Amino acid sequence: MIPSPDVVKSVQPTDEPGCSFGMSRDHDLTAALARNLDAAFPIFVRRFQSEIFTLVRRAGADRATAEDITAEALLRAYRALRGYRADRIRALRPGPWVVTIALNTWRNEMRRRARRPEAPLVAAAGIPGPGPDPEAAASMAADTEWLAVALAGLPEPQRLAVVLRHVLDMKYRDIAESLSRPEGTVKSDVARGLAALRRVRPMSVEVTP
Amino acid sequence: MIHDRTSAHLAHLREEAPDAILARIKTELVLPAAEDGYVLVDGPYGELYVAFNDEGISHVRAAATVAGPLAFEAAFVAEVGRGVTVAARPPAGLARALSSGSSRHLRFDLRQLSDFARAVLRTTLEIPAGQVRPYGWVARELGKPGATRAVGTALNRNPVPVLIPCHRVVRSDGTVGEYAFGTPMKETFLAREGVPLRTLAEYGKHGVRFTGSDTTNIFCYPTCHHALRTTDAHLVTFHSEGEALAAGYRPCRVCRPAAQAS
Numbered sequence: 340m341i342p343s344p345d346v347v348k349s350v351q352p353t354d355e356p357g358c359s360f361g362m363s364r365d366h367d368l369t370a371a372l373a374r375n376l377d378a379a380f381p382i383f384v385r386r387f388q389s390e391i392f393t394l395v396r397r398a399g400a401d402r403a404t405a406e407d408i409t410a411e412a413l414l415r416a417y418r419a420l421r422g423y424r425a426d427r428i429r430a431l432r433p434g435p436w437v438v439t440i441a442l443n444t445w446r447n448e449m450r451r452r453a454r455r456p457e458a459p460l461v462a463a464a465g466i467p468g469p470g471p472d473p474e475a476a477a478s479m480a481a482d483t484e485w486l487a488v489a490l491a492g493l494p495e496p497q498r499l500a501v502v503l504r505h506v507l508d509m510k511y512r513d514i515a516e517s518l519s520r521p522e523g524t525v526k527s528d529v530a531r532g533l534a535a536l537r538r539v540r541p542m543s544v545e546v547t548p
Numbered sequence: 549m550i551h552d553r554t555s556a557h558l559a560h561l562r563e564e565a566p567d568a569i570l571a572r573i574k575t576e577l578v579l580p581a582a583e584d585g586y587v588l589v590d591g592p593y594g595e596l597y598v599a600f601n602d603e604g605i606s607h608v609r610a611a612a613t614v615a616g617p618l619a620f621e622a623a624f625v626a627e628v629g630r631g632v633t634v635a636a637r638p639p640a641g642l643a644r645a646l647s648s649g650s651s652r653h654l655r656f657d658l659r660q661l662s663d664f665a666r667a668v669l670r671t672t673l674e675i676p677a678g679q680v681r682p683y684g685w686v687a688r689e690l691g692k693p694g695a696t697r698a699v700g701t702a703l704n705r706n707p708v709p710v711l712i713p714c715h716r717v718v719r720s721d722g723t724v725g726e727y728a729f730g731t732p733m734k735e736t737f738l739a740r741e742g743v744p745l746r747t748l749a750e751y752g753k754h755g756v757r758f759t760g761s762d763t764t765n766i767f768c769y770p771t772c773h774h775a776l777r778t779t780d781a782h783l784v785t786f787h788s789e790g791e792a793l794a795a796g797y798r799p800c801r802v803c804r805p806a807a808q809a810s
Contacts, residue, residue, distance in 0.1 A: 371625035377579045378631030382621045384573055388565035397561055410572045483560050505558035536554055
């Protein structure tokens with residue numbers, strides 16, 4: 340089911356970074372999509388696929404399901420963009436926009452599977468591979484594994500809020516828009532989620548002042 | 549002091565999407581193949597992204613000025629309107645152009661530009677490394693002596709900087725002038741090419757625009773190869789074309805500092 344245009348709202352462009360895994364400006368990306376959608380779309384996919392995949396994984400999906408949902412969300416984004424005029428594309432903030440589509444796709448899939456109880460949904464909380472420092476990575480992996488499990492145990496509103504804020508590094512205002520919840524509610528969901536995670540396994544380090 | 553690490557650990561839950569996702573989307577959507585390819589190469593002042601196709605080189609960006617390969621690709625599609633993809637090999641002649649400072653043997657694909665902008669850039673291509681010319685010279689070479697401002701605009705929008713040396717076009721008052729990457733970078737590029745910036749600034753302060761040799765009675769732009777070879781004992785300076793001509797000097801045929809036919 341393709342999201343109708345008024346579900347996916349366009350917002351004014353700003354200079355603030357969008358959801359970021361490193362890139363802070365998506366201004367050229369929307370200009371490129373407006374200028375030549377087919378030429379720019381592979382760039383859009385590579386820019387956002389890991390964010391969406393991470394979001395759906397940390398929301399609770401296994402790898403195969405997350406892969407399906409990520410692909411489906413990106414295809415929906417393409418079909419939506421095909422229907423937008425150039426000035427609407429240029430005005431998009433693509434990060435929050437595609438996160439909204441991904442969340443809708445995720446929710447649709449969950450509802451579909453809830454109607455078929457033989458299809459399990461919530462995944463093993465797998466963790467990503469080690470980074471360049473194996474020893475630090477091993478101890479980090481142990482902590483991270485605990486954290487992934489604890490995250491999966493949070494109620495969905497808190498889990499999604501924490502993931503969008505602290506895994507995807509989104510701004511509160513964008514999270515509120517993507518979740519269609521007031522910003523104040525989102526902030527308290529994040530705070531409650533973090534508090535619950537700390538109760539499961541406090542992760543702190545002594546810092547000499 | 550206890551520092552909570554929970555949020556830092558959460559950041560480590562980021563995952564890379566599997567390659568299969570992009571492959572599935574490409575299969576589903578049947579997107580056209582890109583006409584242009586690009587490489588990342590070492591330039592004289594740092595790494596460069598260089599895009600090209602069968603017609604020639606189409607885009608150049610200093611890697612330091614873009615946030616990574618995706619940002620370069622997005623900027624390319626936004627500016628040029630075509631798709632671009634990673635190329636296996638750089639275009640023929642690129643390495644030689646970058647090491648020699650001369651791109652005159654390279655082909656360029658500037659189809660999205662106006663005829664005027666293309667002509668400005670082709671003229672600029674003629675300026676040798678280590679030399680500079682004023683904006684007015686470019687305008688005059690095009691047969692449009694009044695179009696100095698339009699020349700400046702075309703140079704500012706040069707899609708292939710470094711290879712087409714828009715940094716070698718300067719103000720006639722001895723100052724370096726504007727540059728898309730900023731004036732300090734323009735000065736750095738020129739200094740590294742051996743352009744005598746301090747001398748040019750001194751000339752500019754005193755209104756000197758040409759130099760000549762009293763052995764040849766020829767006058768040039770101060771960085772013309774012939775001017776740079778003239779010894780101090782024989783070097784004369786002029787404030788204007790009129791002054792040089794009145795002193796019995798004729799314009800150099802290589803750097804063409806005057807409107808007079810050579």
